[in-house]
Amino acid sequence: MTKKIVVLPGDGIGPEIVAEAVKILEKFREEGLNINLEYGLIGGAAYDETGTPLPAETLEMSKQADAILLGAVGGYKWESLDISVRPEKGLLGIRSELNLFANxxxxxxxxxxxxxxxxxxxxxxxxxxxxxxxxTGGIYFGQPRGIRTLDNGEKQGFNTLxxxxxxxxxxxxxxxxxxxxxxxxxxxxxxxxxxxxxxxxxxxxxxxxxxxxxxxxxxxxxxxxxxxxxxxxxxxxxxxxxxxxxxxxxxxxxxxxxxxxxxxxxSLDENSKGMYEPIHGSAPDIAGQNIANPLATILSAAMMLRYTLDEASMADRIEKAVSKVLDDGLRTADIYSAGMTKVSTSEMGDAVLAAL
Missing domain, CATH: 3.40.718.10 (Isopropylmalate Dehydrogenase)
Known part of the structure; x- marks a missing residue:
């Protein structure tokens, strides 16, 4: 049975790092992993094109998916937007709508x-x-919330835990x-x-x-x-x-x-359907420079294989491949130290692919 994976590159460095994880998934598909990849918009990229950070099409696609691979959302470009349509609302929305309660x-x-x-x-x-x-609970979702003006004219922000x-x-x-x-x-x-x-x-x-x-x-x-x-x-x-x-x-x-x-x-629901993403942000200051570290996203794909697709052996192979490239001294800028070999985002992805 074909497993449906929705790929949401998002904003900032998201498209760059997701592309490297997709290389790995494509290799496994060539080896017989029965998956189908579909792409969607989320975050600032979605707002720019549709006026909302979580388009209905993306949400419906994600509800029908077995797993979601997400890059990152947000960036300086959208900080002046009303909070209701900022990129982060797309991320919070998809977590809530899919009941992804366990991170x-x-x-x-x-x-x-x-x-x-x-x-x-x-x-x-x-x-x-x-x-x-x-x-999916706590102060990020609790109601009531908002900013109000008190009787004395002073503004007050409030959230509910x-x-x-x-x-x-x-x-x-x-x-x-x-x-x-x-x-x-x-x-x-x-x-x-x-x-x-x-x-x-x-x-x-x-x-x-x-x-x-x-x-x-x-x-x-x-x-x-x-x-x-x-x-x-x-x-x-x-x-x-x-x-x-x-x-x-x-x-x-x-x-x-x-x-x-x-x-x-x-991020999993009660049936181990999940969304997988690196924990770092969109890093807009280095976006488009091909210097971001893709290993967290590649390792997120390994978690997807382990927890949702029930392919533990493939997950093990990815983790061993990551260890191998580190043994070989390859480092992106964020983990570089003297004596190591500095590589780009795509070069690191290619190295992991080769190590597989």
Whole structure:
């Protein structure tokens, strides 16, 4: 049965990095992987052409797909737009409409890049943690929200942080199930000492843990978690947290690995249908220069093969190929160090393809 993959290059460096991941998927298709690729618009590129960051055609196409490969959205060009039509609304919209509630963000330090991390090698060597971020609830989606004018004429911005037990339970189950296949430890991150919504989060995670007696559950306030990620990141196995906290902590964790350009992500629904994207942004300052790092996007394609297409062996091959090109000393600008060979976006993609 043919699997449908929707490709959404998006904005900035998105088209460049997605093109390199598509090379890999095309190679597997030549080897017999039964997939069909369809392209769509999202973000600023979609706004420019259709007046909306998430066209109905893109949304419908994505709903019919088995998986989505996304580049990035946003850029300086669209910052002056009303918030309702900014590129990021396309990304938030597709996550919400497809109910992609579980965001998996691995932070793995390739041994070849230990010196690229800003932390001492002994602190980060062997790092392998998974951040599980709740993606369709919390303050990014809570209502009411907006900007209003008070009686005294002063403007006030407001957002609502809200979580239901069912939302917490389903993301918690994802985290516990992943931990069962790893080291068996889950750290739930909250701010239960000052936020009632995350007090409920902690209570719900504690109750859920009783169904997973073999998994060790710990709790940590988000400010301490940020500090601990820098102080001793290898203490963590799986971290599970809210939408906003996960957004911030996963970017923090990304720099432990040497570059945000190395980290993939998966956003899954309850049936493992998912959207796969690098966790970095659109980097408009380097767009079109063929210098962006495509490895996070290529590794996102590997996650797609593993989690949605059930092709673990192909995912393994991609990950080994990435390790091989790093062994060979190839580096894009963001991970370059003296003595290595600096390569472009397309050259890195070609090198991974050759290593396959």
């Amino acid at each position: 998996l963000r691995p932070a793995i330090l390739y041994p070849q890049l230990a010196d690229a991390s800003t932390l001492k090698p002994e602190v980060v060597a062997g790092l392998d943690l998974m951040i599980v971020r709740e993606l 809200v979580y239901r037990e069912s939302e917490i339970n389903r993301i918690g189950k994802v985290a516990f199930d992943i931990a069962a296949k790893r080291q068996g430890r889950v750290c739930s991150v909250d701010k239960a000492n000052v936020l009632e919504s995350t007090e409920l989060w902690r209570e719900t995670m504690t109750t859920l843990s009783k169904s997973y007696p073999d998994i060790e559950l710990s709790h940590m306030y988000v400010d301490n978690a940020a500090m601990q990620l820098v102080r001793a990141p290898k203490q963590f196995d799986v971290m599970v947290t809210t939408n906003m906290f996960g957004d911030i902590l996963s970017d923090c964790a990304s720099m432990l690995t040497g570059s945000i350009g190395m980290l993939p992500s998966a």
